[in-house]
Amino acid sequence: MSNRSSSGASPEGGERHLGWGLLLAYGALALPLAALNLPLYVFLPTFWASELGVGLTAVGLALLSARLLDVVTDPLIGEFSDRTRSPIGRRRPWILAGAPFLALGVWMLFRPYAGAGGLDLFLWAAVAYLGWTMVTLPYTAWGAELSPDYHERTRITTVREAFVILGVAVAASLPALLGGAVELGRILGWMAYAVLIILPLCLVVVMRFIPEPAAPSGGPPAFRREFRHLWANRPFRTLVLAFLLNSMANGLPATLFLLFATLKLEAGDATGWLLLVYFLAGVAAAPFWLQLSYRIGKHRAWIASILWACCVFATVPLLGPGDVAWFFVICALSGASLGADLALPAAMQADVVDVDRTLSGRQRTGFFxxxxSMATKLSMALAVGIAFPVLGAVGFDPAGPNEPGALWALTLLYAVVPIPIKLAAAWLVRGFALDAQEHAAVRARLVTQGTTP
Known part of the structure; x- marks a missing residue:
């Protein structure tokens, strides 16, 4: 496993631009991970609630409970990943160890045995989430360490998140390729086979070709001090709270998409194509948000994307049964903000880690x-953990048909509730002070302190 860059750019960021070969090799692993993400958040809850008959409330509580375990596992794995010393680096061992847990959990969730119930959903979701954490945390931390440059980090995350959107688009296209109105169980079965073949291949590429910076020296401090430095980092506090709110706002329509498209709009065979249009629009718009962030800063570009998404989504309650063509337009326009939502906050997070290094004197990328990651998972868990029980309480039937009041509750949760939550996120991040100029000052302080990698 090589620790040298084949692109001519050092892993410590000695050159500003990393080669495209290295960026594409790094981003490749995001494709199968993202192809799993769509069914885990969009298809899986509806599949277990409707086709397996577990029920909306039981599914929501099982997935929320499994996600709450991440409150313990995420910081532990992040910290241990930072502290790991091995012949193959800090990040590689955790990714390799987590992949089997992820594969096993996904297989049992996507291809459950006959009679599986809420307890089975909780158990295998917990296994899959643990594997997901062990793979994705070191993987994203690794990307943040490939370059210290403010704009180059945006470039790295944009390439990675382009693979994310591509992976989700591939997963979204599967229902259409299988012939439209196909049982979710069959769709998830095919996804399990496809991803579990592609995932090992992409792991080999990342393990072989991506350089990993040398681990910094210095002993590990106590966990209490870790969290004290974390709380003292004001840009991080602002960013993580805004990200939590925005992710929860995104999680509600993601969780409820299938129910809204099939039972409110009566979209039928078009659901797969609607998802595909949404994610392809995200891919197409990603270069625009990247260039805009160069001109006005990452946080301002992110705010612009949030406001755009709110304006577009405000039109969704006007739709009724059969308005599929208009929903295609809305999916394309709202999907345009997806690239910014994925790439810009992650790039800002990498910059925030540098602020922490001026406070703690340590490189704690994995911990941050x-x-x-904990905020991301909590937001999605809250989305399904709140939305499904609320729908169950108003008498909504995921198998249909439903009374007008139940369908209106679905519309409110899908399209109306997310808007004020996203606006709150934009309001929080409006004063984010870590722009390119301030980040350059932070890097200068790190050089003075002698804590640059």
């Missing part, structure tokens, strides 16, 4: 991305 663990807290970031």
């Amino acid at each position: 991305f663990a807290v970031w």
Whole structure:
């Protein structure tokens, strides 16, 4: 496993631009991970609630409970990843160890045995989430360490998140390729086979070709001091809270998409194509958000994407049964903000880690991305953990048909509730002070302190 860059750029960021070969090799692993992400958040809850008959409330509580375990595992794995010393680096061992847990959990969730119930959903979701954490936390921390440059980090995360959107688009296209109105169980079965073949291949590419910076020296401090430095990092506090709110706002329509498209709009065979249009629009718009972030800063570009998404989504309650063509337009326009939502906050998070290094004197990328991951998972868990029980309480039937009141509750949760939550996120991040100029000052302080990698 090589620790040298084939691109001509050092892993410590000695050159500003990393080669495209290295960026593409690094981003490749995001494709199968993202192809798993869509069914885990969009297809899986509806599959277990409707086709397996577990029920909306039981599914919501099982997935929320499994996610709450991440409150313990995420910071532990992030910290241990930072502290790991091995012949193959800090990040590689955790990724390799986590992949089997992820594969096993996904297989049992996507291809459950006959009679599986809520307890089975909780158990295998917990296994899959543990594997997901062990793979994705070191992987994203690794990317943040490939370059110290403010704009180069945006480039790295944009390439990675382009693979994310591509992977999700591939997963979204599967229902259409299988012939439209196909049982979710069959779709998830095919996804399990495809991803578990592609995932090992992409792991080999990342393990072989991506350089890993040398581990910094210095002993590990106590966990209490870790969290004290974390709380003292004001840009991080602002960013993680804004990200939590925005991710929860995104999680509600993601969780409820299938129910809204099939039972409110009666989209039928078009659901797969609607998802595909949404994610392809995200891929197409990603270069625009990247260039905009160069001109006005990452946080301002992110705010612009949030406001755009809110304006577009405000039109969704006007739709009724059969308005599929208009929903295609809305999916394309709202999908345009996806690239910014994925790439810009992650790039800002990498910059925030540098602020922490001026406070703690340590490079704790894994620990910071663990807290970031915990916020992501908590937001998605809250989305399904709140939305499904609320729908169950108003008498909503995921198998249909439903009364107008139940469908209106679905519309409110899908399209109306996310808007004020996203606006709150934009309001929080409006004063984010860590722009390119301030980040350059932070890097200068790190050089003075002698804590640059």
